[in-house]
Amino acid sequence: MNPLKLTIAVTGLNNTDNPGPGIPVIRGIRDSGTIQPRIIGLAYENLEPGIYMHDMVDKTYTVPYPSSGTGNLMERIREIHEKEHIDVLIPNFDAELFTFMKGIEELNRLNIKTFIPTLQQYEERHKANLPEYGKKYGVNVPDSFTVASPGDLKKIRDHFDFPVVVKGKFYDAYIARSQEQAEIYFKKISAKWGVPIIIQEFVRGTEVNVVALGDGNGGTVAAVPMRKLYITDAGKAWSGISLDDTSMLDLTYHIIRSTKWKGGMELELIRTSDNKLYVIEINPRIPAWVYLAVGAGQNIPEALVRLAMGIPVQPMKTYKTGIMFIRYSYDMITEVKEFEKLTINGEL
Amino acid sequence: MKLKKSIAISESGFVFDPMSGESFSVNEIGMEILELMKQDQPVDAISEYFVKTYDVEASDFEKYFYDFIGMLRQYQLIEDNEPA
Numbered sequence: 494m495n496p497l498k499l500t501i502a503v504t505g506l507n508n509t510d511n512p513g514p515g516i517p518v519i520r521g522i523r524d525s526g527t528i529q530p531r532i533i534g535l536a537y538e539n540l541e542p543g544i545y546m547h548d549m550v551d552k553t554y555t556v557p558y559p560s561s562g563t564g565n566l567m568e569r570i571r572e573i574h575e576k577e578h579i580d581v582l583i584p585n586f587d588a589e590l591f592t593f594m595k596g597i598e599e600l601n602r603l604n605i606k607t608f609i610p611t612l613q614q615y616e617e618r619h620k621a622n623l624p625e626y627g628k629k630y631g632v633n634v635p636d637s638f639t640v641a642s643p644g645d646l647k648k649i650r651d652h653f654d655f656p657v658v659v660k661g662k663f664y665d666a667y668i669a670r671s672q673e674q675a676e677i678y679f680k681k682i683s684a685k686w687g688v689p690i691i692i693q694e695f696v697r698g699t700e701v702n703v704v705a706l707g708d709g710n711g712g713t714v715a716a717v718p719m720r721k722l723y724i725t726d727a728g729k730a731w732s733g734i735s736l737d738d739t740s741m742l743d744l745t746y747h748i749i750r751s752t753k754w755k756g757g758m759e760l761e762l763i764r765t766s767d768n769k770l771y772v773i774e775i776n777p778r779i780p781a782w783v784y785l786a787v788g789a790g791q792n793i794p795e796a797l798v799r800l801a802m803g804i805p806v807q808p809m810k811t812y813k814t815g816i817m818f819i820r821y822s823y824d825m826i827t828e829v830k831e832f833e834k835l836t837i838n839g840e841l
Numbered sequence: 842m843k844l845k846k847s848i849a850i851s852e853s854g855f856v857f858d859p860m861s862g863e864s865f866s867v868n869e870i871g872m873e874i875l876e877l878m879k880q881d882q883p884v885d886a887i888s889e890y891f892v893k894t895y896d897v898e899a900s901d902f903e904k905y906f907y908d909f910i911g912m913l914r915q916y917q918l919i920e921d922n923e924p925a
Contacts, residue, residue, distance in 0.1 A: 699861070720862035737847060737859035814859040815849075 496529040500577055501798060502570075502605075504535045505585030505781075506543025506550065510822070511727045514585040516542075517784040519549045521794030524787060528798060533577050535570075539835055545827045552577070555839040559592035567596040574603050581606045581801045583794075585778055587663045590615060608709075608801040609756045610777050618752070618775040620660055620691045626775075630751045632744065633771045635696045635763075639689035646675050649692055658693040658773075661686035666728065668695060696773065698765040701736065703745045704779065704786050706793050707754030708800060715793045715809045716745045717786040722817070730782050730820075735789045737814040744770055757783075757797055782818060789816040842910065843920040844878045858918060865916065874909060 501522060505513030515534070522530050534553035536544050544553040554573045557565045566589075573579065582605050584593045593600070594612050617626055620637070627634030636653070640646055649657055649672065659678040660666040663686050669675035679690050705716040718741040723732035745760060757779035763771045779793060786793050789812040796806045835841040849857045854872050856865040867875065877887045884906070891902045913919050 722862065734862040736862050815857060815862075 494527070496527055497799075497802070498529045498531075499580040499798065499802070500531045500533060501528075502533040502535055502573070502577070502579045502582045503550075503585065504537075504556075504583070504589060506534045506536050506541040506546075506553070507538065508542040508546075510725055511729050512781040512820075513541075513543075514779045514781045514783055516546065516549055517781055517787075518583055518585060518779055518794040519543075520784055521787045521792050522798060523549070525792055525795035525798075528795060530798075531577075533573065533579060535573070536835075539832065542825065544835060544841060545825055545831060553835065553841045555835065559589040563592045563595045566592055567599050570596075570600070570605070571603065574605060579603075579605045581608075581798050583607070583779075583797065583801075584609060587776060587778060590777055606801040606803075608797050610754060610758075614752055614754055615777050618777065620662060620693075620774060621689060623693075623772070623774075627772065630748060632748065633769055635694040635771055635773060637691050637693040639691055640679070641688045641690075643676055643679055646672065646679060646692070649675060652692070653694050656695045658691075658695050660691040660693055662689060662691070693773070696763045696765065696771045698763040698771070700773075701738070701741060701762050701764055701770075702730075702733075702780070702782075703741055703758075703760040703762070704783050704793060705745050705749060705754075705758045705760065706779075706796055706800075707749040707752075707756065707758060708806070709753060709755030711750040711753045712808060713746050713749045714796050714800070714806050715786065715791040716742055717789050717791055717793075717812050718742060718745075719782065719785055723819075730818075732817065732819045733782055733785055735785060735812060735814050735816045740768070740770060744772075748772075748775070757793065785816060785818040786812070788818065789813045842878075842884070843881065844875060844913070845918055845920050848875075848879075848918055850875050850879070856918070858916075861917065863916065865918075871909065874906065 503515045503519055505515030507513040508516040519532050522528055532551050534543055534550040535556045536553050537558055543550055556569045559566055584590055621639045623634045656668050656670045658666055659669050659675055661682040665682045667678040669678050682690055701720045703716055703718045706714040708714050718736040718738045719733045720736055721730040721733045725731050759776040759780035761774040763773055783793055791809040791812050799806050847859050854867045888899050888902055892899050
């Protein structure tokens with residue numbers, strides 16, 4: 494069978510100590526053997542390491558931040574598409590998904606395929622909406638409420654005992670052990686990501702995660718559970734191991750079936766000492782540790798590309814347990830000319 | 842008091858729980874105990890084996906054995922939660 498020749502645009506090339514999923518997604522696609530990709534990197538910052546990884550990314554273009562508006566981002570995508578004829582676009586950041594969802598009609602018109610959740614799926618799993626989500630779909634979630642100003646933090650004592658988890662709407666989460674700490678974290682997160690801030694009940698237990706792919710009709714195409722073995726100061730997994738845990742898989746199947754989830758997903762769960770699973774977050778995209786799933790036998794990036802192209806994918810039901818990933822840092826050497834080209838021309 | 846079926850014990854004494862992802866290391870005595878537990882041997886038979894094989898009194902062995910079991914329980918490597 495001849496490999497499928499596709500031009501695939503990917504964001505999330507920030508392969509830093511708080512990595513975006515771009516490079517692991519590209520590795521999965523390149524490993525597939527069934528796809529012969531030309532990878533187009535879409536970068537928001539000039540120093541995203543993936544830009545300079547020429548064995549991974551064939552060509553990179555800078556794109557405007559989603560906060561500059563859907564119109565600006567879509568205009569840039571149009572320009573890039575005219576040169577590159579993008580077949581599939583894989584957005585890898587929570588913060589940009591909304592913009593691409595709003596631009597979905599334009600992407601369809603350009604014949605750029607995506608495989609992302611619907612606006613409703615995206616909105617209802619939002620951290621701020623998690624209590625309603627738990628009730629609607631019958632899953633355990635920690636109680637939470639949102640605050641828009643530091644004064645609202647007084648409400649914490651009416652709801653919970655400390656510690657509580659203070660979370661940004663897209664990223665960042667801190668455990669606050671006192672009112673004072675909650676105020677500090679409120680300022681820190683709101684300065685970066687704006688409001689509202691989510692105050693979530695702290696559930697004691699072990700954090701476990703699932704990377705999964707929903708086919709948009711209720712079917713789970715892939716799912717691999719993982720436990721973080723080493724966590725960075727930023728709370729990111731530096732090492733993890735695939736688990737043999739049917740309860741985590743059953744919960745994933747249930748959520749994907751109930752919501753008819755379309756696209757990649759990461760479930761962040763807490764397993765309590767009495768073995769209950771609490772959903773603390775649902776990330777609406779492939780996580781940066783997805784290459785563990787590829788290593789364990791489920792090539793989720795490849796499956797996502799095939800689904801985006803309308804090619805049916807058989808559900809992957811097995812994977813190897815006890816497969817580990819360990820991240821490392823690596824100093825790439827590059828010429829300032831490369832940096833110059835990207836900075837001046839917006840492409841490399 | 843049964844070891845979880847899924848627990849993998851290697852010859853080097855590396856113990857891996859694929860459900861939790863936790864791993865542990867045990868010495869040769871620990872390995873022997875785990876192997877006998879995997880074979881569903883009752884406590885009496887395990888104690889008898891150690892008293893016969895090693896220079897140890899049954900009462901001493903059982904003291905250390907139950908300490909070890911307590912540790913296995915703490916790490917959730919045992920299937921039932923009945924007192925040993």
